[in-house]
Amino acid sequence: MGKTEMICDCDIIHKDIVDSVRNKLIDEDVLLSMADFYKILSDSTRIKIINVLYEAELCVCDISVLLNMTKSAISHQLRNLREMNLVRARKQGKEVYYSLSDDHIRKVFDMTREHIEERANETEC
Amino acid sequence: MGKTEMICDCDIIHKDIVDSVRNKLIDEDVLLSMADFYKILSDSTRIKIINVLYEAELCVCDISVLLNMTKSAISHQLRNLREMNLVRARKQGKEVYYSLSDDHIRKVFDMTREHIEERANETEC
DNA sequence: TTGACAATTGAACAGCTATTCAACTATACT
């Protein structure tokens, strides 16, 4: 019964609990998308870009100065953020201005920030 | 004035905007902690572990069966999750039972899930 | 048209990380 191939070599599996949990699991595609969503925010350069765009619409040049990184490095990461629909681009003359694509990312950002700063206070003791 | 070393080679920097943004930026340590927080959730195996522990306290064996992965792989990732205080371990006899360490991770998980599923609906058209 | 510059792109490289494998620890049972 169950999987044809069992990688695990255990005897003590709590069959009833395992079966119960299995029925409640989230669809794997959704889980993978969630992981991808977190992944895009898990890089220090990208989170810094989100942070500066949180405050204003900026061109690649401005972001480069604020982060003290090359335009190339910034441009590569902006591409990733754009592909995940976290930022949008607006071209005006030679420059391209970037901004956060919607308010959802702001909420996620705020929430995580609060979480981190709470944790920082907790560990003070 | 400004940084001693300028990596960026731009001329058109919007000095007023850049200065204004710079004053509002979040402390770098907090940003790095936020990135680390996202990083721990950005792996498919870890997010699956969170998902199963969301439903019940489980031993390593149970998790291995549910994810169809070796105990070693699961154990390595549980270690990462433990170090980030996302899960806690309770030893009972030979087995070690894992559970989510608090409700905060549940809220973050729920929120992201909603976000992903909304996005999935939007892109249906 | 020519020159200058903002921005993008692709290839290469270096650093990181998840899984595998084997060895090991700890606990329970006989």
Next chain:
DNA sequence: AGTATAGTTGAATAGCTGTTCAATTGTCAA
């Protein structure tokens, strides 16, 4: 004590990813 099993650990490997560098595109101005 001896055996079996749950779980952990460290080293090695393979795959992924962020930055750099050089080349290129697109736009503006003379």
